[in-house]
Amino acid sequence: MATATASPPSPTISANAIPTRENLVLQFIKAQPLGFAGFLIILMYFVFAIFANWIAPYDPEAVDFGAMLSSPGREHLFGTDQYGRDVFSRLVYGSRTALGVGIVSSLFGCTLGALLGAASGYFGGKIDTIIQSIVDIMLSFPLIVLAMVIVAVLGKSTFLGVDMNLVAAIAIPMIPRMARIARSSTLSIAQMPYIDAARAAGYSHSRIVVRHILPNIIAPYLIMTTAFIAQAILLEASLSFLGLGVTEPTPAWGLMLSGTSADFYKAAPWMILFPGLAITLAVFAFNLLGDSLRDWLDPKMKG
Amino acid sequence: MTRGVCFLVSTRNNRTALALMAATCLLTAPAIAQEPKKGGTLNFAVVAEPPGIDCHGVTTFAFAHPGRPHYSTLLKFAGDHSNLKITGDLAESFEQAKDGLTYTFKLHKNVTFHDGAPMTSADVKASYDRIINPPAGVISVRKALHEDIREIETPDDYTVVFKMKAVNASMLTHFASPWNCIYRAAKLKEDPQFPSKTVLGTGAFQFVEYKKGEVWIGKRYDGYFRPGRPYLDGFRALFVKSNAVATGIIGGQFDAEFRGRTPKERDQIMEGLKDKATLIQGPWISSLLFTFNNSRKPFDDVRVRQALSMAVDRWGGAQNMSKITMLKYVGGLTRPGYEYNLPEDELVKLPGYGRDIEKSRDEAKRLLKEAGVSNLKIKLVNRNVGEPYIPGGIFLIDQWRRIGVETEHSVLETKLFFDAMSAGNFDVLMEFISDFADDPSAQFDKFLTAEKSSQAASRHQDKRLDELFDKQARTIDVVERKKLTQQFEKLAITQSYSASLLWWERIIVLNKKVKGWENQANHFTGQDLTDVWLDE
Numbered sequence: 001m002a003t004a005t006a007s008p009p010s011p012t013i014s015a016n017a018i019p020t021r022e023n024l025v026l027q028f029i030k031a032q033p034l035g036f037a038g039f040l041i042i043l044m045y046f047v048f049a050i051f052a053n054w055i056a057p058y059d060p061e062a063v064d065f066g067a068m069l070s071s072p073g074r075e076h077l078f079g080t081d082q083y084g085r086d087v088f089s090r091l092v093y094g095s096r097t098a099l100g101v102g103i104v105s106s107l108f109g110c111t112l113g114a115l116l117g118a119a120s121g122y123f124g125g126k127i128d129t130i131i132q133s134i135v136d137i138m139l140s141f142p143l144i145v146l147a148m149v150i151v152a153v154l155g156k157s158t159f160l161g162v163d164m165n166l167v168a169a170i171a172i173p174m175i176p177r178m179a180r181i182a183r184s185s186t187l188s189i190a191q192m193p194y195i196d197a198a199r200a201a202g203y204s205h206s207r208i209v210v211r212h213i214l215p216n217i218i219a220p221y222l223i224m225t226t227a228f229i230a231q232a233i234l235l236e237a238s239l240s241f242l243g244l245g246v247t248e249p250t251p252a253w254g255l256m257l258s259g260t261s262a263d264f265y266k267a268a269p270w271m272i273l274f275p276g277l278a279i280t281l282a283v284f285a286f287n288l289l290g291d292s293l294r295d296w297l298d299p300k301m302k303g
Numbered sequence: 304m305t306r307g308v309c310f311l312v313s314t315r316n317n318r319t320a321l322a323l324m325a326a327t328c329l330l331t332a333p334a335i336a337q338e339p340k341k342g343g344t345l346n347f348a349v350v351a352e353p354p355g356i357d358c359h360g361v362t363t364f365a366f367a368h369p370g371r372p373h374y375s376t377l378l379k380f381a382g383d384h385s386n387l388k389i390t391g392d393l394a395e396s397f398e399q400a401k402d403g404l405t406y407t408f409k410l411h412k413n414v415t416f417h418d419g420a421p422m423t424s425a426d427v428k429a430s431y432d433r434i435i436n437p438p439a440g441v442i443s444v445r446k447a448l449h450e451d452i453r454e455i456e457t458p459d460d461y462t463v464v465f466k467m468k469a470v471n472a473s474m475l476t477h478f479a480s481p482w483n484c485i486y487r488a489a490k491l492k493e494d495p496q497f498p499s500k501t502v503l504g505t506g507a508f509q510f511v512e513y514k515k516g517e518v519w520i521g522k523r524y525d526g527y528f529r530p531g532r533p534y535l536d537g538f539r540a541l542f543v544k545s546n547a548v549a550t551g552i553i554g555g556q557f558d559a560e561f562r563g564r565t566p567k568e569r570d571q572i573m574e575g576l577k578d579k580a581t582l583i584q585g586p587w588i589s590s591l592l593f594t595f596n597n598s599r600k601p602f603d604d605v606r607v608r609q610a611l612s613m614a615v616d617r618w619g620g621a622q623n624m625s626k627i628t629m630l631k632y633v634g635g636l637t638r639p640g641y642e643y644n645l646p647e648d649e650l651v652k653l654p655g656y657g658r659d660i661e662k663s664r665d666e667a668k669r670l671l672k673e674a675g676v677s678n679l680k681i682k683l684v685n686r687n688v689g690e691p692y693i694p695g696g697i698f699l700i701d702q703w704r705r706i707g708v709e710t711e712h713s714v715l716e717t718k719l720f721f722d723a724m725s726a727g728n729f730d731v732l733m734e735f736i737s738d739f740a741d742d743p744s745a746q747f748d749k750f751l752t753a754e755k756s757s758q759a760a761s762r763h764q765d766k767r768l769d770e771l772f773d774k775q776a777r778t779i780d781v782v783e784r785k786k787l788t789q790q791f792e793k794l795a796i797t798q799s800y801s802a803s804l805l806w807w808e809r810i811i812v813l814n815k816k817v818k819g820w821e822n823q824a825n826h827f828t829g830q831d832l833t834d835v836w837l838d839e
Contacts, residue, residue: 061700061701061704062701062704063697063698063701065619065622065623068623068626068627082627083627083694083697083698083701152716155715155719156713243687243714247712247713247714248693248696248697248712248714249697249700249701249712250712262546263565263567263568263571264567267567
């Protein structure tokens with residue numbers, strides 16, 4: 001029996017049209033300068049997170065009663081909190097928590113959502129109905145409410161310094177949102193002749209999904225992941241603010257705004273001003289990058 | 304009228320400092336006696352929801368504050384913390400036999416329940432029987448404290464005699480307990496659970512309504528047995544989140560909150576109310592404890608426990624933490640200032656109380672090394688209650704870091720916290736002492752073996768503490784009892800099964816129109832509102 005040996009042609013752009021890596025970066029900068037600005041801000045946070053030990057001038061958890069509520073200055077760039085802890089150092093280390101939880105949960109939630117959405121759109125029928133019913137139920141809960149329920153039920157479980165249950169609490173509400181987008185993309189791709197050709201060639205479902213469907217929904221996946229990182233950072237900060245996320249004395253932006261910090265808003269406004277700015281800037285940067293990626297990658301947005 | 308001792312806490316805000324200074328001067332100056340005025344409704348905040356409404360079964364201020372005005376007890380505490388004494392409530396007079404084995408109470412004859420029925424000795428007996436031998440389904444959380452009562456006799460309608468199995472030096476304190484409410488015997492006979500469903504007492508205020516999460520309302524009981532009391536027409540206890548109290552008082556939504564506020568909230572209210580505030584600051588029979596799980600290694604090693612206690616700079620911490628939290632005083636196992644307290648010169652010789660913190664930490668490091676746990680990692684289980692548990696946790700973790708100990712801070716919801724406590728699921732537990740009276744038996748309860756005390760979380764097996772506890776509890780002679788309690792304190796601190804972090808300061812800011820309320824150094828007693836009036 002003859003077997004197919006060649007993959008059916010994929011409707012991607014021809015090799016000649018693929019820009020080089022260098023061109024790609026330049027093209028993006030040229031086409032999306034705001035997105036590039038967002039990228040630079042994110043890069044700054046990454047540098048903070050990776051090199052926190054070198055950048056932060058003080059131990060972020062060290063209590064120094066001699067420096068309680070010091071105002072911003074040469075000694076303490078962003079001032080100190082009620083325990084004399086250096087606010088700048090806590091912000092620098094806090095970027096580890098924000099990016100760590102934000103990226104891991106966003107990747108986890110979006111990947112699982114993309115797989116579910118692709119399966120739902122590709123197989124259709126009962127599988128589609130079941131998956132979409134679950135998605136509908138999950139979508140009926142606001143993001144923060146669902147995350148609060150999950151974190152309250154799961155409690156805390158730390159792995160490599162990251163609370164995995166907090167990651168799960170942030171990731172799970174993102175799954176249905178990504179699944180819905182992945183499904184709609186899959187539905188249109190599944191109608192393509194090359195998918196029919198793959199089926200006719202006798203390829204397994206898993207091969208078709210992995211080799212031909214998923215690579216073609218990578219653009220929405222990247223856009224959504226970037227956008228969800230911003231949401232995840234905001235969600236982590238909100239949960240920490242509500243006392244459900246990261247616990248003291250771990251440096252985390254949301255935590256820096258919570259508890260008695262608000263009581264000091266008059267005597268030491270820097271205690272809430274700088275963490276608030278850090279969150280705003282990070283969310284703004286990821287949103288800028290996400291929007292720019294969407295404009296750049298989505299052909300419908302061009303022209 | 305005497306007021307609580309007031310302290311001026313240093314602040315960065317000059318205007319607040321001036322306001323505080325003015326308030327302090329006002330309070331320390333001889334108070335001019337004012338004639339109490341009748342009428343008005345007192346609105347006060349309660350920052351937690353009562354888990355039940357049966358005095359005998361609850362332990363929280365969340366019930367004591369709205370519930371206690373409806374009830375009377377045999378005895379009660381009167382005066383402020385500097386001049387506190389036990390006095391009669393339903394008892395017109397009381398007598399303790401010289402051998403300490405009999406207590407006789409003569410009751411007021413004109414007392415009626417809010418349904419009009421007269422209160423007699425039968426009601427006292429039925430109420431105490433319910434505490435000592437709760438019928439099936441009734442929860443009596445202080446049963447063990449009353450186990451020395453052998454029998455209760457009622458020779459006539461207005462005399463009650465308590466016969467003891469053994470001498471109990473704390474018995475008068477128990478008779479004055481705000482939790483030993485007197486219920487109507489006939490109602491208890493019909494249904495022993497009656498008090499958990501209906502509020503019916505002989506207190507100064509009659510129950511009107513309780514809307515969960517919203518408000519508890521009481522109105523003056525015209526048949527109250529003390530002539531001329533209460534002054535108020537009624538009260539409204541409003542259930543609010545703790546962080547809404549300061550703005551609520553400033554905005555005039557309520558006139559008081561009786562548990563206690565932080566220094567920052569005090570400053571905020573004082574600044575907001577300006578000359579319309581009364582500040583009452585003073586001691587509080589409450590302390591943060593860090594308790595080691597002695598059934599887990601390496602906390603079964605006294606060197607490790609001592610090292611972890613010696614790492615804590617209590618003297619420096621008290622000075623600084625009091626600026627931002629209610630943690631203020633260094634003390635052993637009883638409230639600093641209490642007559643049975645270990646004197647400071649003896650306290651500083653015990654592990655963890657030395658004034659030279661560097662020397663103390665060097666010794667702590669040596670002890671950890673000797674115990675073979677130089678790189679110790681600890682799980683500290685704490686409550687998700689902001690004040691003062693979280694600041695206490697931050698402080699403790701920082702102190703341990705200074706001797707190289709790494710700590711995971713696990714902050715749990717109250718129920719999960721108590722589950723972890725009873726299951727022994729912790730290395731170190733941030734818990735508390737919080738009682739309605741200075742009483743060694745009450746405060747030492749946490750330091751006993753688990754066999755002896757249901758309150759003890761440390762899981763140690765040191766019977767020497769149990770024996771000393773029993774001895775002091777059976778000693779009426781004050782000098783002898785003091786000696787025994789100090790022996791207990793020294794042994795408990797040296798063994799460090801559980802160690803005191805810092806004692807709390809009670810900060811109450813009232814609207815100036817609220818008069819007649821006094822700080823009894825706890826947030827359970829002094830809440831019957833009988834003597835409270837509004838100057839408006």
